[in-house]
Amino acid sequence: MLPASPLHLGPHRVDPPVVLAPMAGITGSAFRRLCRELSGTSGGLYVSEMVTSRALVERDAETLRMVTFHPEESRPGMVRSVQLYGVDPRTVGEAVRIVVGEGRADHVDLNFGCPVPKVTRKGGGSALPYKRPLLRAILREAVAAADGVPVTVKMRKGIDDEHLTYLDAGAIAQEEGVAWVALHGRTAVQHYSGQADWDAIAVLKRELDVPVLGNGDVWSAADALRMTARTGCDGVVVGRGCLGRPWLFAQLATAFRGEPLPADPDLRGVAAVMVRHAELLTEELGEDKGVRDLRKHVAWYLKGFAVGSDLRRALAMVRDLDELRALLDRLDLDQPYPVAVLDAPRGRTTAQKRVALPEGWLDDPYDAAVPAGAELVTSGG
Incomplete structure (x- = not known):
C-alpha cells in the first residue's frame, strides 16, 4: 500500500492520519502521552476526554484540569485537542470561547456520538443530530466562537436503524464550516455490539467534500488499512482497539508509511x-x-x-x-x-435495549428547542 496522505486540520498537519478517540476515564494526559511516546512520532492526534460545556463555563475545577495539557503535549508539531459536549448552543459557544480565548487548545471536537444513557436522555451525544435545527445552531455557535481554530464533529449513524441521521448531520456540519467529520459506524442502540458498518462511512465519504474519518472495529493496523481501502476515508479514529495496547499507534504510523509493522511486545x-x-x-x-x-x-x-x-x-x-x-x-x-x-473486542460489547431520550424527542426532528435541564454539570461521559 502506498503511504497515506496526511490530514489537514486548519493550519495543522495530522500525519499519520490517525486520531485517538476520546474515552471517558481513559484519555487523560497520561494515556495520551503514553500513546504518543510509544508511537515514536509527534504526528497523529490525541484527543482529551469528553468535557461538558456547562462545567467548563462554570469553571469546575476537575473540568479545568481536564483541559490543561502537559508541556510535553505542546511541543512543535503537536496539536492540543479538546472534545466538548453540550446541548444548548449558547453554552457550547461560551465553552469554545473559553478554550480558544484562554489558549487552552488548538482544536475543538464536538461530541454527537456518545450513546451513554445519562447523555442521550438529556438530548445530547448521539441523540442530538436527530434535531437538525438544534445541531445546526450548536455548530454555528461553535465555529463562530472558535474564531478560526478548527472545529470537527464525531457522530454515529443515528439513534437506531429507523432514525438514521448521519447523512443529514454530515451535510449540516459541512455547511457550517467544520474541518472534518468522523463517523462511528454504529447506531446509539447498538452501543458497541455487533460489527461497525464501514459501508456507511463509504457513503458519507462520497457525499461530503470535507474529510471523513472512519471509526469502529479498528483493532489492528491491518484493520485501519482495510477501512481506508474499503471506504476511501481520509483517516481513522481508534478507540477500544488501543485499550491495553497503546503501542498500536506505532504500528499504525508504520502501516500508513507503507513499512513493515513492528511486532507486539512480549x-x-x-x-x-x-x-x-x-x-x-x-x-x-x-x-x-x-x-x-x-x-x-x-x-x-x-x-x-x-x-x-x-x-x-x-x-x-x-x-x-x-x-x-x-x-x-x-x-x-x-x-x-x-x-x-488481537482482533478480539475490548471494552463493553452489549447492545442497549433502547436509547434513553427526552420525552417526545422523536416527535419532530425539526424542533430546535433545548430540552429543560439538558446541560450536564460533570465531565467525562
Whole structure:
C-alpha cells in the first residue's frame, strides 16, 4: 500500500492520519502521552476526554484540569485537542470561547456520538443530530466562537436503524464550516455490539467534500488499512482497539508509511509499558490516585497471557508503584504476545435495549428547542 496522505486540520498537519478517540476515564494526559511516546512520532492526534460545556463555563475545577495539557503535549508539531459536549448552543459557544480565548487548545471536537444513557436522555451525544435545527445552531455557535481554530464533529449513524441521521448531520456540519467529520459506524442502540458498518462511512465519504474519518472495529493496523481501502476515508479514529495496547499507534504510523509493522511486545515489554503508564498517571494524579486509576487497565494489558488468578487479582488491586513492579516481576515475562486476541473486542460489547431520550424527542426532528435541564454539570461521559 502506498503511504497515506496526511490530514489537514486548519493550519495543522495530522500525519499519520490517525486520531485517538476520546474515552471517558481513559484519555487523560497520561494515556495520551503514553500513546504518543510509544508511537515514536509527534504526528497523529490525541484527543482529551469528553468535557461538558456547562462545567467548563462554570469553571469546575476537575473540568479545568481536564483541559490543561502537559508541556510535553505542546511541543512543535503537536496539536492540543479538546472534545466538548453540550446541548444548548449558547453554552457550547461560551465553552469554545473559553478554550480558544484562554489558549487552552488548538482544536475543538464536538461530541454527537456518545450513546451513554445519562447523555442521550438529556438530548445530547448521539441523540442530538436527530434535531437538525438544534445541531445546526450548536455548530454555528461553535465555529463562530472558535474564531478560526478548527472545529470537527464525531457522530454515529443515528439513534437506531429507523432514525438514521448521519447523512443529514454530515451535510449540516459541512455547511457550517467544520474541518472534518468522523463517523462511528454504529447506531446509539447498538452501543458497541455487533460489527461497525464501514459501508456507511463509504457513503458519507462520497457525499461530503470535507474529510471523513472512519471509526469502529479498528483493532489492528491491518484493520485501519482495510477501512481506508474499503471506504476511501481520509483517516481513522481508534478507540477500544488501543485499550491495553497503546503501542498500536506505532504500528499504525508504520502501516500508513507503507513499512513493515513492528511486532507486539512480549510480556516483559507489556510489563514495562504498564510501569510507564503508572508513572505517568502518578505524575498527573499523584501516586495513590494514579496507581488506582491503572487498575482499570490491568485486564486489558494482560488479556490472553497466562497469568494465575491470584496474581491477576493482586494486580487489579495494586496500591503503589513498588507493589506494581514487584507483582509484575512474578510473571513469566518471556511469554510472546498472544496474537489470537488481537482482533478480539475490548471494552463493553452489549447492545442497549433502547436509547434513553427526552420525552417526545422523536416527535419532530425539526424542533430546535433545548430540552429543560439538558446541560450536564460533570465531565467525562
